Amino acid sequence: MKELLKNTHEAWLATLMAAFMAKNGETKHILYEFSDILFRHFTWIENDLIKRGVEYDYDRDNIPIKVTHLKIILENISSRMNDIELLSINCDDDALRHRLESDLKYMKERVLRLDDEDVSSAFSVNRKYKDIELGKEATDSLTLFLFEESYKEYELIMIYNYLKAHSSDAFLNRIFQIMIDESFFHLRSFGQMMSDMGILGVPRVLHKSLYKVESVTEFLVNGIEEEESAKEQCKELSDAVAKESPELAEFFDFINYQESYHIELMKEALQHYKMKGTNE
């Protein structure tokens, strides 16, 4: 089952990256939907491990995605899904196993029927976003921001997912789910920009200490500081690109204001933990 979790994690990310690369609207939409389904599988398998008291982590292998044509990664994703289907035999929960098998049977064949397209531009390092002309300094700032923040959003999805999986508190789980959904939106936005700029990369593997937190209150306190720092970075980036692209500046202001709400939610979660006097 732990192998099933790891392989599903890898297939989810590979499918999400393929969605970023794809330019055909329908293909992109299907791959986004399939990546969401794989993430849901991941959370259900995780829940099954928790129910059975199995120790697990979010370790995974690095995922090579640098391809010239979409077909290459689609075949890889189909092969990954095939492996997951074989591993799902180890799942004791009949309902879950049937669901995984049925989804995978459909998806692994559907991805192979998607049209091929040249996706080499996702790795061209041309660092040009749409038709926007940015100077060297603004381009470097944007590049660094996208690498930092795409990893950060992936990290937040995984941390909040882990906290949610181990919490039975409805108040907190509502907040954790909002943070997961919001981080997904940010990850998709940044990942798409990275692909458009030819600098697409898979976020690196998380160290266990990041999500197996010893003190949730300490994590939230640090998280609030990090969100404030993320706001500052968005502001700096918005200022750096404002002269050259009001459109990009508006986008980063939009992200910046979303971080303000995250901070308030995290403060609520912190207050709730303190009132409960627990570190569940």
Place this chain on the structure above:
Amino acid sequence: MVDIDGEIIEHMANPKNYGSLDNPDAIGIGENPDNGEKVIIYLDVVESDGESPFIEDIKFQAIGCMTTVVAGSIITGEAKGIDFDTADELIAVTLGMLENVPPESAACSEMVAVALKAAMDTYYEKKNNPDIPALVYKIEQSCMPKEEDKDI
């Protein structure tokens, strides 16, 4: 800010030697006491009688910024396949170059260098005490610009 070119982007998108080893011979940690950022180095070591231990494989993980990941990718790439004596020289050269590097980049590179040193020292310490935990070395550089540099 670091000048970003194609080579740096390749290190950010596909950092070399990123991850952990299943049964490492030694682990070392470099830590920034200012902000808790860390680099963890894992070593597989081969040793022949009378010769300096040889780094057969090396992996790293970073709890930190992208500059740390780039430094980790570069330094572990250099450290793979060399012996401890040569690795000591690599660490000395890296630390010696830090004066000419912007503070935020200097702290990141130092964190990787001291993590490598900590892993090598852990390897030696384990000969006397196999259960010794990974050594943790703290860095001296700060990510934060010095007060007198702020207005420059």
